[in-house]
Amino acid sequence: MNPSTRVYVAGGDTLIGSALIEHFRSSGFQNLVGLPPREPDLTQAVQVEHFFAQARPQVVVMAAGQSGGIEANQKYPADLMVNNLLVSTHVVLAAFRQGVQKLLYLGSSCMYPRDAEQPYRPEALFSGPPEPTSDAYAAAKLTGMKLCQAFRRQYGAPFITAIPANAFGPGDNFRHESGHVIAALMRRMHEAKMRRKTYVEIWGTGKPRRDFIYARDLADACLFVLEHYAGEAPINIGSGSEKPIADIAPQVAAVVGYDGELRFIAAKPDGAHRKSLDSGELFELGWQPATTFEDALRETYAWFLQNHQETECMNDQTVYVSRSQDATRTRNVNKLTSCTNAVLSGNH
Numbered sequence: 001m002n003p004s005t006r007v008y009v010a011g012g013d014t015l016i017g018s019a020l021i022e023h024f025r026s027s028g029f030q031n032l033v034g035l036p037p038r039e040p041d042l043t044q045a046v047q048v049e050h051f052f053a054q055a056r057p058q059v060v061v062m063a064a065g066q067s068g069g070i071e072a073n074q075k076y077p078a079d080l081m082v083n084n085l086l087v088s089t090h091v092v093l094a095a096f097r098q099g100v101q102k103l104l105y106l107g108s109s110c111m112y113p114r115d116a117e118q119p120y121r122p123e124a125l126f127s128g129p130p131e132p133t134s135d136a137y138a139a140a141k142l143t144g145m146k147l148c149q150a151f152r153r154q155y156g157a158p159f160i161t162a163i164p165a166n167a168f169g170p171g172d173n174f175r176h177e178s179g180h181v182i183a184a185l186m187r188r189m190h191e192a193k194m195r196r197k198t199y200v201e202i203w204g205t206g207k208p209r210r211d212f213i214y215a216r217d218l219a220d221a222c223l224f225v226l227e228h229y230a231g232e233a234p235i236n237i238g239s240g241s242e243k244p245i246a247d248i249a250p251q252v253a254a255v256v257g258y259d260g261e262l263r264f265i266a267a268k269p270d271g272a273h274r275k276s277l278d279s280g281e282l283f284e285l286g287w288q289p290a291t292t293f294e295d296a297l298r299e300t301y302a303w304f305l306q307n308h309q310e311t312e313c314m315n316d317q318t319v320y321v322s323r324s325q326d327a328t329r330t331r332n333v334n335k336l337t338s339c340t341n342a343v344l345s346g347n348h
């Protein structure tokens, strides 16, 4: 890869996609193609094929596909699954036809069997069922990875997979119901502070632990992996540590400046107890995360403060699974809904 390589970040409007675009730019890449809002609708095969033929990307990072927190996964398994299956299939197929130099498919730690030994190692994939609250999304992400491996085996395609830990950062989905824990708590605590509310609710027991990775560090790791990894097995991208929700809630409160009670609601689901990734292989190759957890929280909150008027307009009924904040992304989610309907009615 060099500064003139044509790079396409599929899903440029997602949390990870937008961090990737920023990171590619700041690393000197001058030929980024398919940038939002000009990205094709990846649920539409014809649009994707047309885009690849026109833009001729040489390197593709597959960060597209709807995702959501524990509640969105439980409420919208069909929407999440169909969206991820469609976009992965379309992008992988188009990248193959285009003959790209490299494709990096981003999976999810949900892909691991819930009861596999911790920290999760790639060998554990498919050794048992994933966490039930997110198994439809996990099945779609596993299928995307298998598709990449199948193209490698049958055609020698240069497709690799990385599995990121729980990402957060600027551009995250800050909606109460569909967001992931850090963004959801940040917004809830911010609103509680503004409204002088005496407590905020934290879902579950607080005991589950997660391996959190800052989106900018994740983007840096993706670039590193593109340059230094070519194996068929997926490579984990984690922080190397895990934190209980009971510990991160007061840290988020401190950054937000909220001093009310943190009330754990055990009736809400905990999800997987642990989802720690063994990132030893990546660390041995020479990569390490650069941002402390506290700095990452501060930067995320600063972004939220600058953008929260937009995010406050959003509600979970209209755009429940998007990590998006702007009209383009809302448009894409609406397309997801109509796409789902088309599939269900057999018109797709």
Ligand code: GDP
Pocket (backbone or CB within 6 Å): 068, 069, 070, 071, 110, 134, 166, 176, 178, 179, 180, 181, 182, 184, 185, 201, 202, 203, 204, 208, 210, 245, 268, 269, 270, 271, 272, 275
């Ligand atoms: P996942 O469970 O790793 O897919 O990701 P989430 O970010 O949705 O949830 C991580 C953990 O945080 C789970 O144990 C949740 O029960 C807990 N949690 C606590 N409060 C919240 C919240 O407001 N939103 C979400 N999404 N999770 C929360």
